[in-house]
Structures are given as structure tokens and as C-alpha cells.
Amino acid sequence: MARVVEVDDAADPRLADFRDLSRADRRPDRPGGRGLVLAEGTVVVRRLLASPYPPRALLGVARRVEDLGPDLAAVDVPAYVTDAGTMADVVGFHLNRGVLASADRAPAPDLAPLLAGARRVAVLEGVNDHENLGSLFRNAAALGVDAVLVGPGCADPLYRRSVRVSMGHVLRVPFATCGLAEAVTALRAAGFVVAALTPGGDPGALTGLAEQERVALLLGAEGPGLSAEALERADVRVRIPMTGDVDSLNVATAAAVAFHATGHAVGVAP
Template identity: 50%
Template sequence: MARPRPIRITEVDDQRLGDYAALTDAALRKRYEHQHGVLIAEGPNPVRALVTSPYPVRSFLVAEERVEAMAPVLASVRAPVYVVTRALLEELVRFRLHQGVLACGVRLPAASPAQVVAGRRRVLVLEGLNDHENLGTLFRTARAFRVGGVLLAPGCADPLYRRSVRVSMGHVLHVPFARVETTAAALELLHGAGFATLALTPDTAAPPIDRLALEGDRTALLLGAEGPGLSAGALTGTTSTARIAMADGVDSLNVAAAGAIACYELARRG
């Protein structure tokens, strides 16, 4: 393995650091990342996940005292390794970055929903998931329980945004996803491919997921937004609704918690 050859940078406005500027400015970052087709992985685990993912690495940015510890990762792909002092790093990204390591990856062309579903036995469909942390957590769960792909119905945030990549521990970079124009289009695709579709809802009229008989070998789980939950179209257009039984007095689970339990239930059944 080649040793990484660090490139020391001493000016915060050096153009080579442009990909990492103002990471806490959400509006600016969304614009920049889409214009330049990039994503940011922050912290050792997300950076490790990036180098083993299908996304090419554009560069690494490392605080000087972290170069040695990260050397095997930095040497695993051919990309520039920019090294800066901790003070310059934090001035650049505009927050305290305890772990002192970031990488910039290149976004891939969007996959089609059909590509994401092809050959998969388990799929998630997310509706209105506009919170990067819930989204990241659900992708981490998807990878943990061998869910092969995720369809993002309208209202979902960008799963490759930095907060989502970080919360997912980088697993979002290993789970294929695609946007669908409507939930109805996702259901049409899934039903045409022989999937049973389960709309997850806390509604006590829905059958408990652990007692539900699953038809066939392919199952998709639908999860809804924190406030409104799933749309009427999702609740009526799926093969079945399903609920995770809860104690009286609790009206719902956080969507990422519900997703984890439901994905585990599917994984448990093989």
C-alpha cells in the first residue's frame, strides 16, 4: 500500500479547500454540493465507509495530528490528502470537529427506482422524511438488516447531506436509493415486481407486524413523516397496514425507531 503524500495547506481561503468551506451553512452547502456534485463524509467511520463505497473520493482533509492514525485509509485510494492545523480546520468548516478527518466524495448519477428494486428482497419506501438524522439512521438500519434499497417519495431530504452521512455512519453510501415521483408510482413498481407492501402505522386497527403472514419472498416497508405519518394513498394502496404494538398511552414511535423494529422483524423471518 502506498503511503499517503500529505499536501500541507496554510491559508483558509486556498481554493483546494473549497469543497469543505462553511459546512454548517445548510443553504449554502445544499447549493454547493448539488452544483459541484459532491458529498462530505465526516469522522473516521464515514470516511472509511466512503473509501469502500462506489462513490469516488475527490480529496481528504485531515488535522495534522490525525494523519498517522488515518494513514491506512488515506492510502487506500488515490486522492489528494490536504493537511491543516486544527485551528485552520475549524475556521474553515465552522465547527469543532473533534475527530479531525473529513473526505469529499463525488455523487453518482441518480439511479432509477427500477434499478434500485431489481433483485432485492427487502426495500424501504420513505414518505416525507425531511429530517437528515432520521434519514441517516434509517439507512444505517437498512444496511444492518440487509434491506437492499430505499425509495424516496416526495418530501424526503437529501440522504447524502453531511448530517445524514454522519448519522448513518457512512452506511448510506452502501445502500442504493432512488427518488420516486409519487408513492403511487412506487407501489405500482413494487406490486408489478411481486412485492408485498406494508404500510407501517401506529393505528391500533392495523394488524401487529409480528403476527402478519407475509405473502411471497419480496417485501417493502413504507414509513411516514414524524408529524402526519403516511399519506392516505400509502395506507390504502399497500398490500396491508402493519403496526408495532405499544403500551397504552404512547401514540407513536419515532420513525427511525419504528423502522428499526420493522426491519428486524423482516430479517428475523429470513
């Protein structure tokens, strides 16, 4: 079980996994840096401890670490307990949720086995906002999406803010990072219909996708949307029907609508 260790010195080198989270050039969850996964709050920490990501350590106030007692029974990591002030000195700001956990990244799955058992997949291009990305993964988990392919120009799904906004669900939805051409080639080989969500698409086509056995939904960034290459590679272009003069939705919201609209094909009631 986890080893509870009391600390009272913010400079303690054992707390390095959690240091300077407000410094973009030093934070430990940068892909180009140490590349750690950081979970914030008891709910998200629980999901990290139950995920494939190997935990390294926890840092929190006594009450939050105690709340996690049953979850820590099966892991052999240090749980550093300190007061809120010392914790703020370590991370660089006051942490309302009172507990953090660090983990190493899990190996990225290969495309072929990732798609082998999937029936519905999200493919992202240029989704560079961490909060949108986290919300999208939460929607994917809730609405039965089997995998996410993270394409060019996307933010890091394992950045702390993405993990937090996803409520830890980015840690349970399998994903792989790949190029657009590679993704579409693999999807077609696996028998997927590739559908691009775009304001210029067919508003009647989304319902028809629910009858398809395997569907991949292409989603682009807010503003520019999908690239011309992505649109050209799609089998069909679809649009969410909307009223008034609204022509688009937040990308995470659009994804949720599309996931739900195609849900009954994969056992999710529409």
C-alpha cells in the first residue's frame, strides 16, 4: 500500500514531480520535458490509480490523502502529506482540490490493434485548446467512443489541464497520435466510414451514420475547422442541423452531439 510521508519543506527534492506547475518552461507534464501525467483532485486521482498509467507519487493535505485511503491500498508509492501553504509553495499556486498524483506515461498503442475492436472513433485535427480537448475526451467516455486518434496540430491530451477538464477520462479512453493520412488509411483498412463534421456538410447525413457498422468522426479546431486535406479524405461531409443564424458549435459540444447521434449503432441509446 502507499507509504504516507509527512513533509514540511517545500524545497524537499522528493517533491520534484509537483514543482513549479505554473512555470510553462519548467512544469513536469511538458511532453518535451519530463512528460509526467498529473492528476488533480480526489476524483481524478482515483481514475489515474485505476488507469494503465503507472503512478509515481502523491502530494496532498491530510484530509484528501485520507479520502483516498481505499484507492491507495493497492499501490506502492509515496503519499506526501503537507499543509496547504507548503503545497502552494511547491506547485506555485493554491490548489483548491488539495491533492495531486503523478504518473509515468503509458506506451501508445499501435493503430491496427487500437482499431481492431473499435466501432466508433474520433479523429482530431488542430484541436489545440486543452480545455476543449479534455471536454471532448469526457464526452467520448460518456457516449461510448472506443478510441481517439490525435492528429496534427492538437494539444497534448495528457497535459494537466486536459486531464482535469476530462475528469480523468482521458486516462481511460485509448488514444494514439498519428498523421492524418496514416489515420485515414488505417481506418479504411479496418472498414470505417470516415465522416467529416463541417458547417458545409449535409445536415441530413448525420442520422444515416447511425446505421453504419463502423464510423470515424473527423473533428477540427474552432474557427478554421478541418483542413482541405481532411475534407478531401473523408467519405462524407456532415453538418449538425441548427436553427437561426448559428452555423457552428464548440468542438467538444459538436463532438458530443455527433457521438450521441450515432450512438445506437454501438449500443449507446440515442
